[in-house]
Amino acid sequence: MKKKRLFPLVLFTLCIQFCYAGHIERLKDGLLIRLDQPTAGGVKQVKLQVITDKIIRVTASANDSISATPSLIAIVTGAPDVKWTSEEKDNKVTLKTGELTATVNLGTGEVLFTDKAGNIILQEKKGGGKTFTPENIDGHPLYKVQQVFESPAGEAFYGLGQHQTGLMNYKDQDVDLTQYNSVAVVPFLVSSRHYGILWDNYSITRFGDDRKYEELGKLLLYNKEGKPEGLTATYAFRKKPDSIFVKRNENKIDYTFIPSLKDIPAGYPMAKGIITWEGSISPLTDGLQKFYITSSGYIKIWIDGQLMLDKWREGWNPGPSVFQHQLFKARKHAIKVEWIPESDQAFISLKQLSPTPETLHNKIALTSEAGEKIDYYFVYGNNTDEVIGGYRTITGAATIVPKWALGYWQSRERYKTQREVISTVQAFRKKNIPLDNIVMDWSYWKQDAWGSQEFDPARFPDAKGMIDSLHSIYHTHFMISAWPKFYKDIDNYKLFDNKGWLYKQNIKDGQKDWIGNGYVSTFYDAFNPDARKLFWSLLSKHLFSKGVDAWWLDATEPDIYSNSTIEHRKELMNPTALGSSTQYFNPYALQNAKGIYEGQRKENPDQRVFILTRSAFAGIQHYGAATWSGDIASRFDELARQIPAGLNFSLSGLPYWTTDIGGFYVEDKYDQPDPKGADLQEWRELNTRWFQYGAFCPLFRSHGQYPYREPFNIAPENSQEFKSMLYYDQLRYRLMPYIYSLAGHAYHDGYTLMRGLIMDFDKDTTVQHIGDQFMFGPSLLVNPVYTYKARSRKLYLPANTGWYNIYNGQYTEGGKYITADAPLDRMPLYVKAGSIIPIGPALQYTSQLPADTITLFVYTGSNGKFSLYEDEGVNYNYEKGQFSTISFNYNEASKTLTIGKREGSFPGMLKQRSFRVVKANGAGLNFDTKNGKLISYTGEEQNIPL
Incomplete structure (x- = not known):
């Protein structure tokens, strides 16, 4: 009987070896396909790896082998226990699980995904859509990589993290995936067709049109007199707009970063100025012209008399805006840009792109600056929850936040003394306003000791006693700001420096921060696992030991020196322990949070880790981390932008998100010294409306600059505004069985709250x-x-x-x-x-x-x-x-x-x-x-x- 069984088995084995001889290799969890005739700049190898019945990883290389560098975001590898079959036929090889089929064209490497019924779910662009452009980065051979997919009309796209341009559906839009204060990058894209793409790359990435935005001068520009000499730029005085400092023709509006401010006319007082650019523009082709703006101060843009943008942001934190407008090459389109900088450190940039090329119509394109390979996960589901559940299968379940974190948090920039912390909580309890968490923002340390992780004893004489009383008397938790930043030559700086675990470029530059007369500082290298352990040990020794409940991780983009150019930002964090900062630009926040999560869980396994971080990356939900939307403006239009930003963040697979209720920084009318009259009414209404919205965010948190943000400091207790805030706070707590159930389902079932x-x-x-x-x-x-x-x-x-x-x-x-x-x-x-x-x-x-x-x-x-x-x-x-x-x-x-x-x-x-x-x-x-x-x-x- 054994001999009779042996012959068919040997024949089957020989058949498999014959079928896969040469260019197809069957692996325990998938297939490796080697193309016979790869094209220049194209793919040589494609690997399909089965993760689950509904998740297949695709890696592709332009080399003779595929890099095996471990992923920073995936906690799963292949799943050899998932049943799958494969077949080669008609110059194609198919891999089939119980739920989907992946087909690879053996001539081009093009991958096609279909469901059980053979319906197309997703297909790579005809010919494969893979492009590898060799790059030598810091002496290492890497590639600029691009993957293009087909996208039928009517498809919609979401996710990609948190982007505050006001967009919800990203179909036919361009999204810049660069970490920045108020921009949180998560390279996970969700389709209305019930699939997702997790793009496993850590460099700066572009979704959509990958062409660089260009100066306005790439269009035909005409000044106010109609002459083709650029736009008429008028540098005037805000309080005397008829008093002109200088007028000149300019072919660009590009004061994007600190170095570009040198191009402002010498001696011009920006803090007192108003600048206008006027004239007309004419494109080289008809179509929807794209405009990309970063700005701070007040900006208004009109095209053809239509107001396209009206925005304000604090001078030191320019934010992005985008719009498109139909232009015709045979017409002059009137344009006017009005900018009130408000400070000498304000920024503005207005760039443009010609209409999206036909080659990218109804396409998905992901382009990254640096990578060893193309690496993405295709995730399929019967609905969006299943797709997001697949993302968490790859990157880790979203841990359940401690229940108290779902209550109301009070914060401000900032509580300066121990007395202020205690008296604020006392006021909440006295006025019967529900509260679970009080937050300590930055500068609780001595002025010259950023990075010490120690309270200034002059202002916090008994920090442990303060926290103990918050716990035992007021039943309130305590969260504290913990930056990865160290002032040069303090003791903690030396601990990292002696090990070579600091980014040193800012030290070499001698660049000072904004505290007092300024101090030289840098960040630790969170990509180094031993550096992460040392960072946790300092937090544990100085803060966790005193009873701190949770961590507020600020500036984790990392923002080593604000408003630097992108190239300078790379220099400031180069090299990382893993390689070039160009290759590892985006996931600093993930690594930083991971170190704290692992450190605290090891030290106290019975206490849930809870982290709030200003930046994010794929997988950070697995490390007890939530994200807030950064340093945003106290404006109604900024409130409007929070809503799609938070929704797309949640659709990126990260369930815990929050915003500064009321916005972080304020216009002068609210701050000098106090709002009055109509300004006071607007301030109260803004905070009331934001509070109503905040009560239904996954995390419910108020924070911002002066004026103080406690409800009783915003409006009198007999006012409609105060009563409304109290009502929604009480409603939040009444809904706690509902809300905590959602949190449980987020972990156990891959659910999404918002x-x-x-x-x-x-x-x-x-x-x-x-x-x-x-x-x-x-x-x-x-x-x-x-x-x-x-x-x-x-x-x-x-x-x-x-x-x-x-x-x-x-x-x-x-x-x-x-x-x-x-x-x-x-x-x-x-x-x-x-x-x-x-x-x-x-x-x-x-x-x-x-x-x-x-x-x-x-x-x-x-x-x-x-x-x-x-x-x-x-x-x-x-x-x-x-x-x-x-x-x-x-x-x-x-x-x-x-x-x-x-x-x-x-x-x-x-x-x-x-x-x-x-x-x-x-x-x-x-x-x-x-x-x-x-x-x-x-x-x-x-x-x-x-």
């Missing part, structure tokens, strides 16, 4: 471009108000479901736009039919009371479900299975709510509790309603008719 409408309503194409509304969990449609004095707003109710106004219970069928009331004290908020929302008790802090009784508000009209998730809230026992879930299911046909049997358990779990079941139709949300049915629950299934 949801672009494309996630839940992808069959409704109207939602593809909507970036100013979102779902908070499965039930709540959030519609922020971001226009001053608006008392209503237009919003879209997605189709194929009904919607209830949460405040009055009024029902409206979906699939249409409505104009919703938005009085000053309320933001439009709707509940999807079929929702079950658990509401907990009134709380002053998250751990004050157990969630008993929970009121279940059931919104009928459709079947509905919700799963209540609970665990201990502070440790990692949930990773060991110590948690519980209780399912709620509403059946519309039988009008019955089923409370399911409790699954799982954990120490301290409520074994007996009460649920109050309320049919919510036709009435507003009432926290303390006594209506409905009170149910005693001991863990067994119950059916409740409604």
Whole structure:
């Protein structure tokens, strides 16, 4: 019998070897394909690696081998236990899993992905779309790499991190993936066609058109007199605009970085100036001309009399803006740019690109400055949640934040003394304003000791006692700012310097920062694992030992010296422990967070690590890290830009995000010395509207420069503004059973808390471009108000479901736009039919009371479900299975709510509790309603008719 079996096995083995001889090699987890006739600058090898049934990694090389340099973002390798087959036929080789097929053209290396039915999901550009351009970087041979894919009309794209240009759908847009204060790069792209691309490259990358933006002078420029001599640039005085300092013709507007400020006319007082550029422009080709702006101060741009941009940002932090405008080569298009710099360190740049080339129409292009290979993961799913779940399969699950972190945080720039910290928390408790976290911003150290990680004893005489009292008396947690920055020659600097673990270029330059008369400093190299351990040891010794609960990691782009050119920024962090800063420009924040996460978990395995970082990268969610949107302006237009920025960040696979409620830096009208009259009213309304929005962000946090940001410092306690902020703070805490359940599902099920409408309503194409509304969990449609004095707003109710106004219970069928009331004290908020929302008790802090009784508000009209998730809230026992879930299911046909049997358990779990079941139709949300049915629950299934 054994001999009879042996012959077919040998024959099969020989067949496999024959079939794959030469250019195809079967690996334990995929295929390696060697092209017979690679083209110049093209691919020689393509490797398909099976990760799961729905995830395939594609690597490609222009060399005779594929680099095996370990990934910084992937925690998975191949999965040899996943069943797959392969076949070679018609000059193609296919790899097939249970869910999808990847086909490689043996002549071009082109990869095609199809589903089980053979439908195309994604295909690389005809011919393969792979380009390798040799680059010698710091003496190492690397490549500029590009991968182009086909993209059918009607497809929409999201993700790519946090970009504050106001865009939601990135189809036919260009996105610059360069880390910067308020720009957080995550190279994960999500398609409306239910797939994602995780681009495993760490250098500066461009999505879309990879051509460099060009000076305005590449267009035909005419001055105010119509002469082809450039635009008329007028440098005048702001308070006397008719008093002109100098007027001249200029063919560019390019004061982008510090070195370019030397081109400002000598002696011109920018802080007192107003500059205009006027004339007309004519393109070389017809079409949508692209414009890219970075600016600080006040800027307005008009083209053909149409106001295209009206923006303000603080002088030291220019931010990006983009727009497109139809231009015709046979026409002169009027242009006017007005800039009020406000300071001598303000920046402006206006660049342009001709219309997108035909070769990139209906394409996806990813282009990176430096890499050893092309390396991407194709992630497929039945819906966007599955796609994001696939991203987390590759990069790591999103750890559950400590429960207290989902409560309200108070911060300001900055609490200067121990007394200010304690008195602020005392005021919250006295006024019964819910609070869970107080935040210590920078400069708690001695002025000349940045990097010491030690409190200045003159201002914080007993830091440990302060933190102990916050914990034991006020039940408040304490987060502290921890920069990777060290002043030259302090003791901690020397510890790193002796090991060679510092970036030294800024030391050589002798460049001083902005503190006092200035101090010379640099950052540590977070790409070095031993340097990361040393950094943690300093935080542990000086801060964690005193009871610090969480870490605020600032300037992690890294921002070693602000407003440097990109090339100088590379010099400032070069070399890294892994290689050239050009190759490793973007993931500093990931490495820095990883060191703190691993250090704290090793030192205290029973305390959840929690990190807030200004920058981000793929995989950072695995290291207990959330991100905030950086140093943004206190303006309504800036509030508007936060909404799509946060949604795309969440669609990048990172579930925890927040923004400075009220914006970080303020215009002079709010700050000198205090806002008054109309300015005061606008300030209060801005903070109120931002607070309403912030209550439905994954993290709920107020922070900013003076004026102080505590609700009672913004508006009087009898005002509409204060009462509104208090209402939404209280609502946030009442929703804690709902919110913490979402956090649990984010870890266990790959869920996303803050949801672009494309996630839940992808069959409704109207939602593809909507970036100013979102779902908070499965039930709540959030519609922020971001226009001053608006008392209503237009919003879209997605189709194929009904919607209830949460405040009055009024029902409206979906699939249409409505104009919703938005009085000053309320933001439009709707509940999807079929929702079950658990509401907990009134709380002053998250751990004050157990969630008993929970009121279940059931919104009928459709079947509905919700799963209540609970665990201990502070440790990692949930990773060991110590948690519980209780399912709620509403059946519309039988009008019955089923409370399911409790699954799982954990120490301290409520074994007996009460649920109050309320049919919510036709009435507003009432926290303390006594209506409905009170149910005693001991863990067994119950059916409740409604």
